Amino acid sequence: MNWTRKDLLGLEELSKVEIELILATAESFKEVSSREIKKVPALRGKTVVNLFYEPSTRTRVSFEVAAKRLSADVINIAAQESSVRKGETLVDTGKNIEALKADIIVVRHGASGAPALLARHVGLNVVNAGDGWHEHPTQALLDIFTLKEKLGRVEGLKVVIVGDIAHSRVARSNIWGLSKLGAKVCVCAPGMLIPPAIEEMGASISSDIDEALKGADAVNVLRMQFERDEEAAFPEKLEYFKNFGITKERLLRAKKDIIVMHPGPINRGIEISSEVADGANSVILEQVTNGIAVRMAVLFLVAQARDEKQPHTD
């Protein structure tokens, strides 16, 4: 199949086939990172701009490494230090980046829908690196990639996502992606952290983590952001760990080889115990490695979609 999308804004809009193409492409790219010379010339001469309006180290670095392994040039713009503070709009910033003749914008923004706004106004490829509570497609893709690599399939798996579902773009992208590929997703959190009508996205709901973990093939543990104090409805930290924290004792009652994922950075002792984070079930560091392959695949695919198609010889 052909990849035709100029942008990657979310997994909601992707078909099963498109998601599978990204995963298959990522598989090929994973080999590149294992070479002595971890670089291929596929995006040589292209410029990737990481436009980050929210502080993020891991996602930004992952995209940067991915772009560099494809031989692209990378420019990092952290919103704090750019003209954003002087009141420049997102669209104007995007048009300025376009005028620099960059090719791909990787955007992280606190406002849901900001990448879509940017994509409407610039001809560049726009890759969503997380927008508000909306989506974080490359994170979900690397989660799914890791699952598939570990368990050999996605279809039919039972995956539990535990944490602040209401305010999580990682959860939303995972629910879309996993359910499109035929996995059963269960979201688990205190009631006030479950957004309305989430079951219409294809997830079941649980407020009992022990119940949810029964028969689960994997659990994706979300970072609890207690700094979100304005939301008021947050549970107390220790209370949360007691009721929802992923601990060794809890895992004893789950499948022996259950896979434990976390998008990072982890809060040890809040949503996950150190024993589990560093234990045999954890694939947290493998997720980081796979993130590069997945982002290489995404950058490679969107970069090609924009280019005009001409007849091919040889």
Place this chain on the structure above:
Amino acid sequence: MKNSRILIKNGRVIDPAANKDEISDILIDGGKIISVARDIKNGCRQVLDAAGKIVLPGLVDMHVHLRQPGREDKETIASGTAAALKGGVTSVLAMPNTLPAIDSLKNVSLLQGIIKKDAQANVFICGAISLGRQGKELVDLARMRKAGVLAFSDDGSSVDDAELLLKAFKKAREYKALIICHCEDKILSAGGVVNLGFTSTRLGLRGISRESEYKRIERDIALSVRAKAALHIAHVSCRESVEIIALAKKKGADLTCETAPHYFCLTEEAVLGYDTNMKINPPLRSKDDVLAIKQGLGDGTIDAIASDHAGHTENEKDIEFERAEFGTTGLETELAAAATELVHTGILDWRQLAAKMSLNPSRILGINKGALIVGRDADIVIVDPDKEWVVRKEDFISGSKNSAFTGRKFKGVVEYTICNGKIAYKTETG
């Protein structure tokens, strides 16, 4: 042969006041309707052939933001009334959330001065309930009423202080003014930007609950009943609101309400993709709510259709969804939208539509409009009911182009708008 005379020939004349729907001629002179009859002898220079067309009383839109004074970058009295005429609207009620707000005699006369100078259609004034629309202190309702203000509203916000609103109702009753309530409990709407539910979850945006609307409607009805004053509820958007209003009316409350075309044409799904032209308050709701709004219009629970025309600049709309302003324009599309969604679908007939969009708002406001009767102001709109057209951004003449209907196909187009006896708008192709 008199030059000021206009004869409308052979149109299907719809007059909800006289409960009439028949082919007839209308003769206009000196700004008034002087005859409505069959085969009026052709005694004037200007004859409009209305065969096959619908002839309605000029629309009365009781919820329009003309933005002047203060936000002329969005809309002015001149641009807003020109847009009104293009949409078949000959009278508007200008909402008071201007800069400054219309909260004093001084500001009323400032606005009246601009209207006198610039208005191309009839502009009636709605004053603020509280000073600066801050919800703290009541305006001088009595003197503003005497100066010609018809209604009072803090539209854009709800009056949170029940005591203050009760006082306003009592004053309004005493001075025969209408209180119009924008019903929204800000604590319950919680900084939301779209309908609370699957849409807000899907888009990762804060949701506006239905409770924020209908709980406040319940409170405001109770207050108006206690004060024995008339209450008009603005922009009803959800099922519960319709049901609560229907029940209160049954119990005899002096209560009227309006909805806007976007609440019966569009569902919350229009927001998917983060189109900020679909960011409206109250928000676009579910399919079921649209159904309830249509039923409410059909069974008479909802008295009027008003546009809630709210222009915004591109700078305020073409930005991140959560930061964009609320509102859509509507003057230029409301008649076509209503014809398409309500008349052509059989929910209302033309007579009922003319009632919702002209006669009822006139009665609610206590103005002498909305009828095609001899002696009345010659405010008339001629509509080609079957002509289809597509709403295009570049065709708007309003000061702002933020329409939720851009790209939509409508059936029914305004051919002529006659305002105070003069042809004030004529379609280019018509």
Place this chain on the structure above:
Amino acid sequence: MEKAKILDKEAVARSLTRIAHEIVEKNKGVDNLCLVGIRNRGVYLAQRLAVDIKRIENKDVPVGILDITLYRDDLTMISAQPVVHKTEIDFDIEGKVVVLVDDVLYTGRTIRAALDAMIDFGRPKSIQLAVLVDRGHRELPIRADYAGKNIPTAQNETVEVRLEEADDKDEVVIIEKHP
């Protein structure tokens, strides 16, 4: 439109056996040798050559798989979007004689990309090129060390190599493109 059959099953087999002999002869044995097939059909040809070499020398020659998609100079121009496949070279090419294997040698651009890729994998002693068909029209200074058959062709023709592993039969045909 299929214009002519250049090689049939037996001819393909004979060509490969001859190339295998030439490789052994030129390199005076196969001790330091490896084969790298270029996706897709070059891979099957490399595997067949390894079998032939084993028959001649009774020695196993490592076979690698190279996907050159990421090294193409025409990534942005090709009509059918390339699907990126894995490269599988699980032996060290440092100091080795690498024989690249492909089905058809035409403009030379694929081989240019393959050379770039190989050099990213290490520093071989030398790189040689084996192709089943050389059809001419080179755009780069590249030549084959071993060619099964030289076929003069016109620009409006293409040479199609069909192999059992992918196409259910072994043959090489010339196809005339519609103008």
